[in-house]
Amino acid sequence: MSGTGTTDAVGTANRGTVVETRPPSPVARLRNAPWGLLALAVTVGAGAGLGSIAFRWLIVTFTHLFSGHADYAGVGREANPHVPWLGVFFVVLAPVVGGLLYGPLVDRFAKEARGHGVPEVMLAVAQRGGRINPQVSVVKALASALCIGSGGSVGREGPIVQIGSALGSTLGRVVKVSEDRMRLLVACGAAGGIAATFNAPLAGVFFSMELILGAFSVEAFGATVLSSVTASIIGRAAFGDTAFLTLPPFHVEHLGQYGLFAVLGVLAGVVGVGFTRILYWIEDACDWAWRGPERLRPAVGGLLLGVVLLVLPEMYGVGYPVLEKAAHGGYVAGFLLLLLVGKVLATSLTIGIGGSGGVFAPSLFIGAMLGAAYGATTHQLLPSTAGAVGAYALVGMGAVFAGASRAPITAVVILFELTGQYSIILPLMLAIVLATLTSRLLSHDTVYTLKLRRRGIDLNAPAPGARIGSQTVEEVMEPLPAPLPDATELAEAGDLLVRSEHGALPVLDAEGRYLGTLTARSVAEVLAERPGGDFEPPALAGDLAEPTTPLTTDMPLSTALHALVAAPGTGLPVLAPGKDRLIGWLTHQSALRALHTPVSA
Structure with a gap:
């Protein structure tokens, strides 16, 4: 993966000692502010909740269309009132007709919509930085609803997990969040989908953390809970506050x-x-x-499924x-x-x-x-x-x-x-x-x-063909965070660093040349010191900027790793070869992502 350009434009003008900066855009504030993740999690949860309503409506609609009943499984051997002359034999043709509709749809627009969905989401989180094809949400909803409605003996949790996760990934791309947050938004989509579909908000949270993320953290728990609660509220408004199954009372009557x-x-x-x-x-x-x-496989195979039905x-x-x-x-x-x-x-x-x-x-x-x-x-x-x-x-x-x-x-x-x-x-x-x-x-x-x-992918191991060290920095770097003008007051710089997720930001002079990086730790140490005697602490970002080992886009990643390990903060700026113009940012996460980047990627 490569990225060029800055995500937030910071204009500088050489007007004596005055440096003008453009305020960050609303999207940048959403991406970098401490409350940004909370807002994004709620947005993903709302999308997953609405998606679950549409998905369940599609299932009921197609089931009634293909079978003449809201849920044919509990009806028994009855004919479809839409085609009564077929008698009970309509169940042989229903999967064939359904396959003729969803087979070409999946084959043409989103092949990853085939199957049960959750493995694709797990793979996207583990090895693709949370990136999911935006088309998946629509194609998966239609294909799964057609499959289930025409007699396919599968569940709706895999589709809604993939639908919600695709929504989270799409929102992350629009806002241009970091990889960590992208994965978290994918997990939020999965949690919201499970919560709204089954009216089980806790299950949604633990499903996403246990199976999708594979890890527990305070940040992940908080975000998935917000998404799950939001989706549950929307789901309950549509379906009522009842469980999706009516089960008998449970009692343990004997210790044996x-x-x-x-x-x-x-x-x-x-x-x-x-x-x-x-x-x-x-x-x-x-x-x-x-x-x-x-594209014809579901229709032809539907004959076998119809015999079973x-x-x-x-x-x-x-x-x-x-x-x-x-x-x-x-x-x-x-x-x-x-x-x-x-x-x-x-x-x-x-x-x-x-x-x-x-x-x-x-x-x-x-x-x-x-x-x-x-x-x-x-x-x-x-x-x-x-x-x-x-x-x-x-x-x-x-x-x-x-x-x-x-x-x-x-x-x-x-x-x-x-x-x-x-x-x-x-x-x-x-x-x-x-x-x-x-x-x-x-x-x-x-x-x-x-x-x-079975496809040669082990989620706990590097992807086959990973080439860590052989890539250039340009292939794995991330977009550049908003740089700081050298005339920025330290108090203001501290606020910007708090809102940044990198722990360090590049510093530019009045003409846009790179001077070094400013870390949150160095600003905190200076602001905490009390001036005494003749000591005057630095007052501007440019005074405290620390020169770093220059990384360039054509540098091998194996060489850049040594500088990255020794650098303060969570990343280093990347310059164009032979110039002092910043065009990217190399982080520990983006370097480790090379472990999961196959040769064909």
Whole structure:
């Protein structure tokens, strides 16, 4: 990546000792002010909340168009009233028609909208500085709504995470924030999307920090909370303050149940890993079998999905009505296991043929079927100890998700928010921890990271072909922050440094020549000193500017790294070769980004 020019123009005029400066633009103030991140986080949250409303409306609209019902999964074998002459066989054609619509859309405008979305966001944060194609938000919303509405057995969390993250990334580009803030805005978009879609603000925060950022910090927590709360308020205004699932009350009726929950946790870890493996085995099989153009793959593969829906119409779409009925004990154990296998097959086939949707909701569905079947069986074997079937369905939901994603905090929080019952915490934590440990013993990857590893990408390692040291400074430098005129008073310079995210700013003379850098630490030390005797502390930025090792755009990064490590602050200015004109800024982050810049980038 390269950047030239300054982000904020600071005009200087040689009028004796008077130097005029233009005030920073509103965008620059938003980017650099301490309150800027808060305002951006709220803006991203509002966008994610509105996006979730539009996305859910699209799903309902397309589902009603393709099936004649608001949610066909819970209806049973009924005909589509729009085409009653087809009878129940309309489910064979619905995925084909849907694939004919979203297949070309994804192939033409945003190929990254294919699949379940979260891995692409994780990759953008880990190795692309949070940069996501702005078109993704629109294409993902349309493609996923068409896929789910026409019978695709996937969830809506992956799409809304990708939609919200794309909004955050786009806003970051418009405001020209630093890479760190760009990643944070992407995480804010993910948090807001989850919060508004599932009415689970805490789950949105922990999902974005645990899976998207992969780290916890005070700044990240504060920003994602603001985004999540904002999106939740908008979502509740549209959908009401109710959970997206109606689940039964939870009670632990016997201490012996904790042992049963522990066994369920281990089983859920195995099932979570199995779901991950089968998902990608079927995707590999679809890749091997398909030889035609990618834009037609969803339509042709939709015939296979339609056959599955004809046998098990409960697999149509997300399937929340079926999940709720299972949690309330509405199915026998044998049929629950059939629904479990059917969901694994239907979701894997939907993704494999090029569908667009998430795997979060399918993992909850699979967990509910596993837990309910396990609970029904234990109730038959240990009627005085086992307790209600619904308790095992709830715990199974969180445990299978944890086994597939290895995001235990998110799993605990979202199930707690869904039920609102503190009594669920102990058995839920026990089962989820055991599911996570079991998953870790059985597999190195999760349902999200395995998709990337299959493409040769390891989020915890340098990108293949990284060339750190061989690039020039121009390839990795960032835009230049607003420089300081040498006649700037130290008190004013201190205020500007506080609002800057670099800890140091370049200083220019009246003719725009580079003099050195002024660091926040040096200004603070001078302002804190009390003059005594003949000592007169420096009064202007130019008096305190420190000359630095000159970096030029044609300098190898390997050479520049030595100066960067020894420099105060968080970066160094970059000059044009043979000149004293500033055109960029090299930071530790931009240098480390070279670790994740492949040769083809």
